[in-house]
Amino acid sequence: MSLDAKIEFPVIEFRSSDLERGTNGWHQLCKKVREACETFGCFEVVNDTISTEVREEMFRLMKELVEVPVERKQKNTSPLPYRGWIGPCAQVSLLYEGFGIGDVSNFDSVKDFAQLMWPEGHPRFCDTAHTMGTQLEVLNKLIWLMLIDSYGLEDESLKMNYTTLMRMMKYMPPPPGEYEIGFFAHTDKPVSTLICENQISGLEIEVNGGQWIRLSNLSPSSFVFVVGDPLKAWSNGRLKAVNHKVMIRGDKDRFSIAAFVIPNKGTVIKTPKELIDEQHPRVFKDFDFMEFFSFAFSDPERRSDSGQLLNEFAALSPPVSN
Numbered sequence: 001m002s003l004d005a006k007i008e009f010p011v012i013e014f015r016s017s018d019l020e021r022g023t024n025g026w027h028q029l030c031k032k033v034r035e036a037c038e039t040f041g042c043f044e045v046v047n048d049t050i051s052t053e054v055r056e057e058m059f060r061l062m063k064e065l066v067e068v069p070v071e072r073k074q075k076n077t078s079p080l081p082y083r084g085w086i087g088p089c090a091q092v093s094l095l096y097e098g099f100g101i102g103d104v105s106n107f108d109s110v111k112d113f114a115q116l117m118w119p120e121g122h123p124r125f126c127d128t129a130h131t132m133g134t135q136l137e138v139l140n141k142l143i144w145l146m147l148i149d150s151y152g153l154e155d156e157s158l159k160m161n162y163t164t165l166m167r168m169m170k171y172m173p174p175p176p177g178e179y180e181i182g183f184f185a186h187t188d189k190p191v192s193t194l195i196c197e198n199q200i201s202g203l204e205i206e207v208n209g210g211q212w213i214r215l216s217n218l219s220p221s222s223f224v225f226v227v228g229d230p231l232k233a234w235s236n237g238r239l240k241a242v243n244h245k246v247m248i249r250g251d252k253d254r255f256s257i258a259a260f261v262i263p264n265k266g267t268v269i270k271t272p273k274e275l276i277d278e279q280h281p282r283v284f285k286d287f288d289f290m291e292f293f294s295f296a297f298s299d300p301e302r303r304s305d306s307g308q309l310l311n312e313f314a315a316l317s318p319p320v321s322n
Ligand SMILES: O=C(O)CCC(=O)C(=O)O
Pocket: 167, 169, 183, 188, 195, 197, 203, 244, 245, 246, 256, 257, 258
């Protein structure tokens, strides 16, 4: 991927020959993933397990989805952040529109969503969204496994019950020549996220405290893995929760899909004891994920948060910088 000159954003290819756990190739891959997540808090995964046909079909269906009448879109509501429909608004951006499907690897959940949008039913949408969401869930699991192997931890250390929430987003082009915010700067509050886009760039990440780089030329078969605040807390601050935003320019609609890991009610985010020692004193208290999630979204004024909320909520003093 080409980027602003000196900074080499990590692009990691998951070759099937390296995906056998315990092999040399696997260990090298784990090391790369860990380094990327510690340094950048994200990386580009090049992986063809999610077929480009499924992905292209999903983007095509999203074009149909945004044409659904507003009255139906508004039926996609939820008290939980990330889930419901958000139309263009000042809190996010006048260029943004997003739809969430909770528990996307559960076919009934996708069907319920589709039923609201298309009361006559839309089997093709259901199949495609369910396939894509399920494959994203599998890919996320694989990356978690790489992280635990890279730290030499037991499988149990990063096990929790969760659902994958898939958000389908559209960003309209700004007026000609303008460069506008599509999604404010933030760190993700779910545990981790996988993002892909319809080859129209927009995602920018903060590096070296204050420098923004644009992830342009992401490969058509790649995803960006993003470390969220709870994963940073789990790792005792080793993994970086990357501050990111979406900036829009040009004259084409940008579509993106994000799969967020949302732990079930009652899940406690807890640093494994192996990650705590004299050189790495414990930086976060154990906390209930849902309490953190509610806290983070309780005040709309604080939506643009680059990691301070996690510190406020869970850091043992002194707080860790992002
Ligand atoms: O649309 C994108 O590429 C990213 C959106 C995002 O960061 C989010 O929804 O948390």
